[in-house]
Amino acid sequence: MELKTLCEMQGLSGREEFVRKAVKDICIEKLGSDAVSFDGTGSVIAVRKAKNPALPRVMLAAHMDEVGLLVISATDEGLLHFRASGGIDARVLVSKRVKVGYGEAAIAGVIGETPIHLQTAEDEKAAPKMENLTIDIGAKDKAEAEDKAPLGTPVTFDIPYTPFGDGYVCAKALDDRVGVYNLLRLLDTPYDGELTFAFTSQEEVGLRGAFAAGYRVQPDIGIVLETTGANDLGDVDDAFKVCIPDKGPSISFMDRSSMADRGLFKTVLAMAKEENIPHQVKKYISGGNDAGAIQRAGAGAKTVVFSVPCRNIHSPASVCCLRDVDAQYRLAQATLRHLMKG
Amino acid sequence: MDILSFLRESTQRFGPVGYEQALAKWLQEQFAPYCDEVHTDAMANVVAVQKPTVKSAGKAPKIMLCAHMDEIALLVTDILDDGALRVNMMGGVSSHILPASTVTVHTESGPLFGVVGAKAPHLLDGEEQKQSVKFKDLYVDLGMSPEAVKAKVNIGDMVTLHGETVELLNGRAASKTMDDRSCIAVMLNAAERLHKISHAAEVVYCCSVQEEVGGNGARVGAYTIDPDIGFVLDVTFAAYPGARPDTTVPLTAPAPACGPFIQRKLLDTLKDVAKKSNISYNLELNPRGTGTDTDDVQVARDGVPCVLVGLPLSYMHTTVEVVDLNTISECGRLAAAFCAEIEEGWDTDLWS
Numbered sequence: 126m127e128l129k130t131l132c133e134m135q136g137l138s139g140r141e142e143f144v145r146k147a148v149k150d151i152c153i154e155k156l157g158s159d160a161v162s163f164d165g166t167g168s169v170i171a172v173r174k175a176k177n178p179a180l181p182r183v184m185l186a187a188h189m190d191e192v193g194l195l196v197i198s199a200t201d202e203g204l205l206h207f208r209a210s211g212g213i214d215a216r217v218l219v220s221k222r223v224k225v226g227y228g229e230a231a232i233a234g235v236i237g238e239t240p241i242h243l244q245t246a247e248d249e250k251a252a253p254k255m256e257n258l259t260i261d262i263g264a265k266d267k268a269e270a271e272d273k274a275p276l277g278t279p280v281t282f283d284i285p286y287t288p289f290g291d292g293y294v295c296a297k298a299l300d301d302r303v304g305v306y307n308l309l310r311l312l313d314t315p316y317d318g319e320l321t322f323a324f325t326s327q328e329e330v331g332l333r334g335a336f337a338a339g340y341r342v343q344p345d346i347g348i349v350l351e352t353t354g355a356n357d358l359g360d361v362d363d364a365f366k367v368c369i370p371d372k373g374p375s376i377s378f379m380d381r382s383s384m385a386d387r388g389l390f391k392t393v394l395a396m397a398k399e400e401n402i403p404h405q406v407k408k409y410i411s412g413g414n415d416a417g418a419i420q421r422a423g424a425g426a427k428t429v430v431f432s433v434p435c436r437n438i439h440s441p442a443s444v445c446c447l448r449d450v451d452a453q454y455r456l457a458q459a460t461l462r463h464l465m466k467g
Numbered sequence: 468m469d470i471l472s473f474l475r476e477s478t479q480r481f482g483p484v485g486y487e488q489a490l491a492k493w494l495q496e497q498f499a500p501y502c503d504e505v506h507t508d509a510m511a512n513v514v515a516v517q518k519p520t521v522k523s524a525g526k527a528p529k530i531m532l533c534a535h536m537d538e539i540a541l542l543v544t545d546i547l548d549d550g551a552l553r554v555n556m557m558g559g560v561s562s563h564i565l566p567a568s569t570v571t572v573h574t575e576s577g578p579l580f581g582v583v584g585a586k587a588p589h590l591l592d593g594e595e596q597k598q599s600v601k602f603k604d605l606y607v608d609l610g611m612s613p614e615a616v617k618a619k620v621n622i623g624d625m626v627t628l629h630g631e632t633v634e635l636l637n638g639r640a641a642s643k644t645m646d647d648r649s650c651i652a653v654m655l656n657a658a659e660r661l662h663k664i665s666h667a668a669e670v671v672y673c674c675s676v677q678e679e680v681g682g683n684g685a686r687v688g689a690y691t692i693d694p695d696i697g698f699v700l701d702v703t704f705a706a707y708p709g710a711r712p713d714t715t716v717p718l719t720a721p722a723p724a725c726g727p728f729i730q731r732k733l734l735d736t737l738k739d740v741a742k743k744s745n746i747s748y749n750l751e752l753n754p755r756g757t758g759t760d761t762d763d764v765q766v767a768r769d770g771v772p773c774v775l776v777g778l779p780l781s782y783m784h785t786t787v788e789v790v791d792l793n794t795i796s797e798c799g800r801l802a803a804a805f806c807a808e809i810e811e812g813w814d815t816d817l818w819s
């Protein structure tokens with residue numbers, strides 16, 4: 126499945142149904158219906174049985190959900206107030222287009238702001254607050270707004286997937302459709318041990334799906350395919366750059382949710398170097414991901430995270446380098462190959 | 468002319484302040500079907516003339532309708548070592564709207580897609596987190612190496628914001644540059660109507676340049692057109708969350724201005740015409756300057772009596788400017804009815 130198709134799907138945390146269906150169908154097509162199931166949080170778990178049970182049981186994981194908004198109320202004028210689903214800085218929301226509702230029933234909305242002409246000096250200096258922003262769907266009044274977009278209505282960013290520059294792409298939801306895209310490409314990768322593909326739910330609201338998936342699978346090794354904020358551009362002090370696009374996926378020794386298994390981390394670095402796969406070590410301890418849950422689920426697992434550097438992560442216009450997306454796939458493949466050698 | 472189709476196309480056309488030439492050429496083609504002559508002047512103002520269809524005994528009154536064609540934009544002010552661009556505004560662009568916006572950088576070798584980034588939230592200290600993003604902390608990412616960027620981009624290159632037209636409920640639409648292409652739509656709508664009815668006045672449509680930096684085009688346009696009456700169209704502030712009700716007007720009806728810059732008797736005529744034509748409106752008070760081309764047209768040559776009709780618009784100077792399509796049509800109907808009403812002797816009691 127194309128990355129474009131995956132990014133343009135709507136899939137908030139707990140509302141991953143479109144991605145889940147697409148992923149499930151592909152998994153069944155490749156691995157058969159017996160291999161595919163849902164866990165109690167709506168994650169898709171696809172298991173490839175071991176040809177050689179002596180090999181480590183590996184779980185590859187990527188999350189299906191994306192950050193977005195949820196409608197909470199309507200004003201008398203018919204504008205919609207909202208809350209974030211996942212971590213969103215209100216600054217990226219001003220003057221943006223959104224889809225209110227899901228699928229065929231979705232309607233267009235825009236997030237406006239006080240015109241610059243009418244902003245006071247304080248308004249101009251202050252960061253916009255989420256509770257002061259509203260979505261305009263063109264409703265005439267509160268009753269019409271509540272009818273079209275009742276409390277809890279999911280809202281996703283509306284931006285076309287746009288390749289640009291020298292091998293880059295701008296889209297919503299690159300976090301973590303990039304991982305989902307690569308996980309689907311890995312469904313038939315060679316590995317003789319038991320290999321589980323976990324397309325997890327609800328990562329953006331606290332790794333919910335990965336806790337359940339990790340518990341069910343109980344792997345020896347968990348490999349998480351993710352994206353991570355790059356923060357490399359705009360004269361940023363080197364000490365604050367997290368990672369740099371077009372230098373390969375970043376391999377974390379630690380982030381705010383997990384510590385990589387030291388042995389696995391060193392092995393992967395040595396292997397990537399040997400196989401000449403672009404990679405970098407994540408330089409700043411920030412962000413968190415499903416590894417935090419998989420590492421601690423049940424009896425625990427060794428984990429490592431391969432993250433594609435992503436600029437403007439958790440915004441409508443996130444940016445990744447497609448060469449890094451490909452390198453993440455090759456790095457996962459090579460890691461499995463290496464584990465097979467023992 | 469289909470208003471929505473015109474907006475879909477016109478709002479996406481390149482026309483930053485001072486860079487309106489290509490847009491002017493396209494707009495000439497839009498006015499041509501309804502007009503007797505169309506040309507551009509030295510500043511690239513588009514001037515389209517409908518000659519009177521009813522003969523006057525003396526000189527036919529000349530009405531200048533005016534709406535500006537230029538748009539707010541950004542320009543490249545610096546190319547950083549990492550290949551990112553710093554930008555600043557051409558016309559009033561709030562830095563609030565820029566983080567995670569997409570843009571086009573217009574270079575000599577062609578347009579480049581760019582994404583506006585800002586310092587990441589988790590790296591801001593406590594004080595910074597409470598502040599809006601400033602231009603100095605914003606950058607445009609072109610997804611290219613610093614060398615490639617430096618080979619293509621020059622300081623001073625124009626940057627336009629993206630914001631395609633989307634339809635909202637109740638006949639409303641959102642887009643970039645509704646300010647003021649939606650008022651060009653009003654003029655075209657009026658031109659189409661006047662083309663079909665008789666009028667004693669000569670009606671001259673001026674799509675003015677450089678309004679966003681202060682009425683430069685309108686000043687020159689009004690000098691060369693030399694009208695008897697100025698009829699300016701520009702967007703005005705519709706309601707937004709938290710606005711004081713007396714600072715905005717509803718989206719759903721034309722908003723003629725009143726105040727010292729507006730000729731009182733002409734405004735009375737406008738109100739009478741609205742009443743006769745069954746067009747509802749909401750008056751808007753401009754106690755001093757109007758902040759539109761009116762301020763320049765009024766003092767062109769030895770003075771031009773003016774009226775100003777505001778088209779209410781939400782979220783002005785963002786990329787999601789909202790207008791009501793029916794209000795555009797109503798503004799067009801009002802402008803056409805006003806022009807049709809003006810005939811010889813219109814100024815008899817003007818200053819009494």
